[in-house]
Amino acid sequence: MQAWMPPHDYRGRPVAVLGAGVLGRRIGCIWASGGYDVLIRDPSEQQRADGIAYIQENVSLYAPKTGKMPGKAEVVEGMKTAVENAWLVIEAVPEKIQLKIDTFAELEAHAPNDCILASNSSSYKSSEMLEKVSDARKSRILNMHYYMPPQCMIVELMTDGHTDQRIFPFMVEKSKEVATLPYVARKESTGFIFNRLWAAVKREALTILAEGVSVPEEIDSMWTEMFVKGGSTPCKNMDAVGLDMIAFIEAHYIKERNLPSDKTVDFLEKNYLHCGKLGNKSPKGGLYTSVENRASMTKAYDARGPRILALDVGLSAATPTLKSGEIVELTTDGKLQRVLVKSQSLPDGIAVDPSSGRIFWACMGAPGKNDGAIYSASADGTYIQTVLAPGIVNTPKQMTIDISSKKIYFCDREGLRVYRCDFHGSDLEVLIDNGRCDGDSCDAAKWCVGITVAPSLGKFYWSQKGPSKGGKGRLFCANMTTPEGHSATSRNDIQCILDNLPEPIDLEIDEQSRTLYWTDRGEIPLGNSLNRAELNESGLVEPGPSGRRYEIVTRHLKEAIGLKLDLDHGAIYVTDLGWWQRLSLQFGWLQGGNSLE
Ligand SMILES: *[C@@H]1O[C@H](CO)[C@@H](O)[C@H](O)[C@H]1NC(C)=O
Ligand SMILES: *[C@@H]1O[C@H](CO)[C@@H](O)[C@H](O)[C@H]1NC(C)=O
Ligand SMILES: *[C@@H]1O[C@H](CO)[C@@H](O)[C@H](O)[C@H]1NC(C)=O
Ligand SMILES: *[C@@H]1O[C@H](CO)[C@@H](O)[C@H](O)[C@H]1NC(C)=O
Helix, strand or coil: CCCCCCCCCHHHCCEEEECCCHHHHHHHHHHHHCCCCEEEECCCHHHHHHHHHHHHHHHHHHCCCCCCCCCCEEEECCHHHHHCCCCEEEECCCCCHHHHHHHHHHHHHHCCCCCEEEECCCCCCHHHHCCCCCHHHHCCEEEEEECCCCCCCEEEEEECCCCCCCHHHHHHHHHHHCCCEEEECCCCCCCCCHHHHHHHHHHHHHHHHHCCCCCHHHHHHHHHHHHHHCCCCHHHHHHHHCHHHHHHHHHHHHHHHCCCCCCCHHHHHHHCHHHCCCCCCCCCCCCCCCHHHHHHHHHHHHHHCCEEEEEECCCCCCCCCCCCEEEEEECCCCCEEEEEEEEECCEEEEEEECCCCEEEEEECCCCCCCCEEEEEECCCCCCCEEEEEEEEECCEEEEEEECCCCEEEEEECCCCEEEEEECCCCCCEEEEECCCCECCECCHHHCEEEEEEECCCCEEEEEECCCCCCCCEEEEEEECCCCCCCCCCCCCCCEEEEEEECCEEEEEEECCCCEEEEEECCCCCCCCEEEEEECCCCCCCCCCCCCCCCEEEECCCCCEEEEEEEHHHCEEEEEECCCCCCCCEEEEEEECCCCCC
16 A cells, blocks of 8 residues: 555645535634634635634634644635645535535545545435545545534544545644544444434433423433533443443343344443453453553452342341341451441342342332332442332242343242242243232242252242241242243142251252252251252152151251352351341352452
8 A cells, every 4th residue: 555645735735614604614713723724615705704704803712822823714715716725625515415416526626636625524424425536535535523613622533434544643633733632433433423422312311301201400400410510421430330230221221112232231241241341340340441440449349358148137126117128248257348228128038140240139028918029239239220119029038040041030928929030020920829818818838938940950949838837848849941831820840849848948059969958947856957958860859768858957047047058168158037136137148259250
């Protein structure tokens, strides 16, 4: 390829601006203020007069600090006069396709061969505009888009698809010389860079107004607080929030509005989340990878080390109410670090999605009422979202996540059901349906309480605890895929794997060794224990040689409920539901210090 040369002796040649309108005269003023001679061409006498008056009166305001003597500015009527010696022609003629085509044809005829041609067009493809222009000329044409100088000195530069890449460093330098702020779009893009950003803001602001959700004054006031006073910027803000969280929220809109996901969630997953770039909280950074930007956050995160998330049902609060529940964070040696979420209505189940670090938890609400709910929050307890609002399920208990299908499984005790839904609460399915409670009489043998899922076996397991200390507890399993042609009430794949247990509660499974663990808060000697049973390849329990079907791992617990396996560290966490003077905790999940990454 031939060496690219700037236009010959460009300092001694004028800049031509086509169009003396509101924008054209300002563009002329910019170049004049940087010491270049400027010729503005406009067929209208009035525009020419107004244009030159503008420059004469305002040129000194444009770039007082360049220290340059303003160049000479003139207005002309004819195209040839304007461009015949120009090193740069900027066309700012109205956005009419025929006018643009004719303009470029005239430039082809009259502008010097080494002249750089800039079009302010953003709504036409260059192929439509440049039909009468030679290929050699096309490589010296680019898009240049000014906003409203002198208030906004941004200028965007963009290829027209044929532009010689070597033009850009040169034009960036020249733009800086005349005190504008150049930004180069890396590709051809309708609307350049800023207008696309602005388009998104306008679109959503108008949609909010159209839906009657807010009023202009409040939208502007919130914007000011957030972005003007707060100094927030979009990409840094996303890194601060966490790209996992951003993807999570975006997925919600995608679903609700039926939007494509390729350029948002898929883009984030492929390029950031899958490589452990979650934003400031990851050592690898996020959209920004610069060390400075995330150093402080990373340090704070790493210093936290492994942690335990636990649920405090709130019964030990000074004045216990239905709203005293909390999610707390503890160190592995049991020190309370902080409260992540407050004012929960009898929280019971908790699970964490390891890929996003997002916490999901279930609130029982008032047992017997259809006011149970499921929520989620980011790892630090912020950005709480409602997964299932009150009014859908009764008393959600233990929950578990199937990472592969991104589904939540949970039991509903007084609802007598097992459910499954996605992370946003959509596609809620009843998997097991044990009928209905009849007013106050409710058969505890049908209460579904603990749950775990084993994708490798294609099964989920749940407990039906039976009456308190009643020795009627059972463990069941069923296929993750409901048998064809069956429903929750008719399915024929439910198997009771163990029965007559004291009072089994939470379940966990180690899929690798095919071992099912569960807590039991039933009567001693067998109750208040941690238990396990080996499963065979079908995921079922086979009696051992002595007829024994399961093993008691440990006994003498006090109202054993919560259970979590930390397989990486060979640990099992169990909680006792204490009495009034004990802090009542249910351990939810133990997380290694770096596993969020
Ligand atoms: C100079 O700029 C100011 C501010 O934009 C404007 O009000 C004024 O009309 C300009 N002068 C002329 C002669 O156009
Ligand atoms: C280009 O300039 C013309 C004339 O000032 C204006 O009407 C048009 O909106 C400008 N185009 C863009 C994309 O700003
Ligand atoms: C349950 O799943 C197992 C293993 O995938 C399969 O062999 C069996 O046919 C399924 N049962 C029913 C009733 O679909
Ligand atoms: C697993 O155990 C069940 C119940 O004892 C039995 O029916 C089944 O055949 C066993 N499956 C395998 C693969 O051994």
